[in-house]
Amino acid sequence: QVQLVESGGGLVQTGGSLRLSCAASGFTFSDYWMYWVRQAPGKDLEWVAIINSAGNSTYYHDSVKGRFTISRDNAKSTLYLQMNSLKSEDTAVYYCANARGWSNDYDYLGQGTQVTVSL
Numbered sequence: 001q002v003q004l005v006e007s008g009g010g011l012v013q014t015g016g017s018l019r020l021s022c023a024a025s026g027f028t029f030s031d032y033w034m035y036w037v038r039q040a041p042g043k044d045l046e047w048v049a050i051i052n053s054a055g056n057s058t059y060y061h062d063s064v065k066g067r068f069t070i071s072r073d074n075a076k077s078t079l080y081l082q083m084n085s086l087k088s089e090d091t092a093v094y095y096c097a098n099a100r101g102w103s104n105d106y107d108y109l110g111q112g113t114q115v116t117v118s119l
Contacts, residue, residue, distance in 0.1 A: 004108055006021070007021050022036075033102065067083065
């Protein structure tokens, strides 16, 4: 079955960095666009970064442009999110998700990893 397993979250101070990973299995990773999405307390799920199936096109929410970098290793079926210059408003549960292209309707969502940025 499809599995998306995030890791790398934790507690970090403002201005710090974290690297999230998402290990994918149960589907042909290289066929899917991959997403990082997040949900802050009391807020809706919002997309953060998107990468196409080949890994040569990326898209970022305005709130993270210039600070976050999404990448993928199709040989390892793994998705990454490098997060630099973290702010308190980045505090959220971060999920990876997959879809057949640009979509608001994800096929699968992982279990999430908590990122907490302290002041």
